[in-house]
Amino acid sequence: xxxxxxxxxxxxxxxxxxxxxxxxxxxxxxxxxxxxxxxxxxxxxxxxxxxxxxxxxxxxxxxxxxxxxxxxxxxxxxxxxxxxxxxxxxxxxxxxxxxxxxxxxxxxxxxxxxxxxxxxxxxxxxxxxxxxxxxxxxxxxxxxxxxxxxxxxxxxxxxxxxxxxxxxxxxxxxxxxxxxxxxxxxxxxxxxxxxxxxxxxxxxxxxxxxxxxxxxxxxxxxxxxxxxxxxxxxxxxxxxxxxxxxxxxxxxxxxxxxxxxxxxxxxxxxxxxxxxxxxxxxxxxxxxxxxxxxxxxxxxxxxxxxxxxxxxxxxxxxxxxxxxxxxxx
Amino acid sequence: xxxxxxxxxxxxxxxxxxxxxxxxxxxxxxxxxxxxxxxxxxxxxxxxxxxxxxxxxxxxxxxxxxxxxxxxxxxxxxxxxxxxxxxxxxxxxxxxxxxxxxxxxxxxxxxxxxxxxxxxxxxxxxxxxxxxxxxxxxxxxxxxxxxxxxxxxxxxxxxxxxxxxxxxxxxxxxxxxxxxxxxxxxxxxx
Ligand SMILES: Nc1ncnc2c1ncn2[C@@H]1O[C@H](COP(=O)(O)OP(=O)(O)OP(=O)(O)O)[C@@H](O)[C@H]1O
Ligand SMILES: Nc1ncnc2c1ncn2[C@@H]1O[C@H](COP(=O)(O)OP(=O)(O)OP(=O)(O)O)[C@@H](O)[C@H]1O
Ligand SMILES: [Mg+2]
Ligand SMILES: [Mg+2]
Numbered sequence: 454x455x456x457x458x459x460x461x462x463x464x465x466x467x468x469x470x471x472x473x474x475x476x477x478x479x480x481x482x483x484x485x486x487x488x489x490x491x492x493x494x495x496x497x498x499x500x501x502x503x504x505x506x507x508x509x510x511x512x513x514x515x516x517x518x519x520x521x522x523x524x525x526x527x528x529x530x531x532x533x534x535x536x537x538x539x540x541x542x543x544x545x546x547x548x549x550x551x552x553x554x555x556x557x558x559x560x561x562x563x564x565x566x567x568x569x570x571x572x573x574x575x576x577x578x579x580x581x582x583x584x585x586x587x588x589x590x591x592x593x594x595x596x597x598x599x600x601x602x603x604x605x606x607x608x609x610x611x612x613x614x615x616x617x618x619x620x621x622x623x624x625x626x627x628x629x630x631x632x633x634x635x636x637x638x639x640x641x642x643x644x645x646x647x648x649x650x651x652x653x654x655x656x657x658x659x660x661x662x663x664x665x666x667x668x669x670x671x672x673x674x675x676x677x678x679x680x681x682x683x684x685x686x687x688x689x690x691x692x693x694x695x696x697x698x699x700x701x702x703x704x705x706x707x708x709x710x711x712x713x714x715x716x717x718x719x720x721x722x723x724x725x726x727x728x729x730x731x732x733x734x735x736x737x738x739x740x741x742x743x744x745x746x747x748x749x750x751x752x753x754x755x756x757x758x759x760x761x762x763x764x765x766x767x768x769x770x771x772x773x774x775x776x777x778x779x780x781x782x
Numbered sequence: 783x784x785x786x787x788x789x790x791x792x793x794x795x796x797x798x799x800x801x802x803x804x805x806x807x808x809x810x811x812x813x814x815x816x817x818x819x820x821x822x823x824x825x826x827x828x829x830x831x832x833x834x835x836x837x838x839x840x841x842x843x844x845x846x847x848x849x850x851x852x853x854x855x856x857x858x859x860x861x862x863x864x865x866x867x868x869x870x871x872x873x874x875x876x877x878x879x880x881x882x883x884x885x886x887x888x889x890x891x892x893x894x895x896x897x898x899x900x901x902x903x904x905x906x907x908x909x910x911x912x913x914x915x916x917x918x919x920x921x922x923x924x925x926x927x928x929x930x931x932x933x934x935x936x937x938x939x940x941x942x943x944x945x946x947x948x949x950x951x952x953x954x955x956x957x958x959x960x961x962x963x964x965x966x967x968x969x970x971x972x
Contacts, residue, residue: 603932609921609965644813651909653889653925687810695789699893699933720809727808771967775931 456756457522459513459530459552460748463545464537464565465589466493468502470513471744472527473752478745480516482509492618492628493589499540506548527558529760531751534562535772536591542768550763562761563750565742566591566774567602569708571753572746577733579706583696585689585721588709588742589614589629592689594654594696595774597782602774605699606654606692613685614711616658620681623666624674634678635714641679645672649684654695656688686717690724703730710741753781790822790908795855800841802826803850804908819849822908827851829885829910836883838876839903856905858898865892865934867943872902874947877923880904882952884914890926892933916954920961923948927962 455474462469471481486501488494514524532549535542546562553560570584583605584595592608611619614631621630626637647664650657665681672680693705705725707718718734725732739746754760757780785793785800794801804819827846830853834840841854861869873895880887887894888909896903911918926944930937949955 598932605928605932644811646814646817649814649818652921653891653909654928655921655925683811683814687807687814690809691789691807698789699891723809724807 456752457527458561458748458751458755459524459527460563460744460746460751461510461530461532461545461549461552462565462568462742462744462747463502463506463541464533464535464742465541466498467742468505468509468545469742469744470509471748472513472517472522473745473748475752478748479520479522480513481744482513482516483744484509488628492615492622493538495538495540498538499544502541502544506544510548510552524556527556529553529559529561529751529755530556531561531563531747531754532766533565533568533747534761534766535769536565537768537770539768539770542770546766546768550766553763559755559760560763560766561751561754561759562766562768563747563754564772564774564777565747566593566595566772567777567779568746568750569740570595570602570706570774571750572739572743573706573708573733573735575749576735576739577706579704579731579733581702582704582706582733583693583700583702584706584708585693585712586708587613587689587711587717589618589711591709592656592658592711593774594689594692596696596700596702597779598700600779601777602779604773604775605696606656609652609655609657610659611662613658613689614709616662616685617681617711620662620665624669624677629710631711631714634681635716637675637678638682638716639679640675642673643676644683645676645680647680647684649688651688651691654692656692658685661685682714682716686714686720689717690720693721694724694728697728697730703728705730705732707732707734708740712740713737757781798855798857799844800853800855801850802853805849823847823849823851825910826907829907829912830905833880833883833885833904833907833910836879836885838879839898839901840907841903841905856896856898856903858896858903860893861895861897861902862892862933864897865940867936867939869897869902870930870940870943871947873926874944874949875951876902876904876947877926877944878948878951878955881919881922881954881958884912886911886913886918886922888922888925890922891929892926893929916957916961919954919958920965923958924962924965 469483
């Protein structure tokens with residue numbers, strides 16, 4: 454008998470719910486919040502999630518019914534417990550608790566960062582990788598060791614995605630800025646020196662973002678976008694390589710929305726090639742925030758007996774991946 | 783003799799000399815890569831010498847070229863293999879001296895500390911810089927605590943012992959330790 458878990462993601466811009474089993478995604482329904490101007494407003498995003506939560510869930514339940522699955526036979530409901538924007542997390546947690554009560558199935562709170570990692574391991578041949586997890590709010594290098602995903606290095610200030618988005622905004626580019634910066638960077642003529650900041654295993658992007666903004670006064674958009682990418686990505690690839698050297702592992706897995714960037718992939722690929730390591734990237738739908746990854750980590754936790762329960766289902770906006778006891782490896 | 787290929791350098795040993803050469807990284811564009819390698823080589827040689835002047839054991843520098851340093855071979859055991867609370871405390875004292883002297887190591891890990899004849903040597907100053915701010919010192923200590931946590935069992939004991947030593951040699955130790963806690967919380971949603 455297969456395990457079937459329904460998972461709901463809604464830590465930031467994307468509200469997405471999915472049902473998965475051991476082998477695959479059975480169905481996924483997504484409603485994306487798009488800010489009219491500027492970046493994400495936490496309250497607006499949570500209002501968006503509140504408005505669409507029941508439609509998304511209804512639609513998902515209809516979809517699985519049409520595939521012959523009775524929602525009452527689902528094994529558990531999983532949700533993103535954190536890290537994320539407080540108001541968004543609370544909205545999704547409330548919807549998940551209601552679903553757990555109505556369907557009379559257990560509730561499992563999952564760590565959003567670890568969900569990004571596990572879905573990558575599920576959908577690629579990676580077994581025990583060093584993970585570069587790069588999204589809007591997070592930028593971390595992690596690896597599994599003795600019962601936990603340890604953070605080997607991380608940003609000391611903002612996440613790379615937020616840094617890209619912030620720079621893009623000041624350059625008059627629309628949100629999200631990452632893909633637009635990637636496009637402009639292709640037409641560069643020269644490299645403009647920007648601060649390269651690696652401190653031990655950690656890195657920082659705020660000085661780079663400010664310097665890039667200032668550089669726009671004298672340099673072309675194309676050159677600054679290119680230089681921003683080259684500098685920021687090299688910092689993260691350097692730390693990923695250090696983690697490989699330090700842990701002795703020989704696989705790298707890329708996770709998170711910024712992982713869509715082709716230049717970042719190319720740099721990681723070169724680094725891995727030169728070290729004789731393997732480099733893995735999951736399909737794009739599993740890279741940005743998605744419901745399937747939450748359902749899948751819920752499935753791993755369910756099968757290893759990690760059930761959260763209603764009374765411990767409070768959200769944690771600062772939920773650290775290295776605080777989770779890994780019961781499924 | 784070929785010693786190691788770390789993350790960024792090839793380290794060779796020829797009798798009692800170590801030759802550390804920063805190798806090219808193809809993932810970085812050449813202008814950026816050359817600049818980083820040259821800057822780190824120069825900074826490393828300079829700060830190894832300045833650190834010794836503070837009374838902290840470091841290798842003697844014999845020669846420096848574009849991407850290459852020749853230095854004294856420290857024939858000892860990496861702290862990684864022998865760390866215990868007593869050695870952690872002494873690392874704390876030496877780090878206290880280092881920070882009192884305005885130097886940030888930048889890559890304080892237990893692989894970059896070598897125990898020889900009862901003395902702890904600091905090596906690998908490729909990411910070191912001069913900075914007297916609590917923030918920079920906090921990051922330096924945070925990096926060390928991260929290796930304690932990610933690679934050593936008794937990390938709580940090691941952290942406490944480090945702190946004991948650090949306090950003895952650095953008057954702003956309390957402020958730094960408080961900052962370390964803040965740094966751990968950062969880089970995430972507010
Ligand atoms: N091609 C690209 N190049 C660079 N950045 C990109 C690209 N595509 C998307 N991004 C960036 O990815 C980020 C979104 O990542 P993700 O989908 O993981 O969302 P998130 O809400 O930030 O996730 P998390 O909650 O995991 O921090 C945005 O900052 C966006 O600019
Ligand atoms: N002076 C020395 N005496 C003895 N051993 C040394 C010396 N310098 C380097 N080593 C050895 O070589 C290893 C790599 O040197 P080092 O840490 O300087 O290189 P690296 O490439 O910067 O490493 P990392 O991966 O830590 O950045 C050290 O961990 C140590 O074992
Ligand atoms: Mg070293
Ligand atoms: Mg080094």
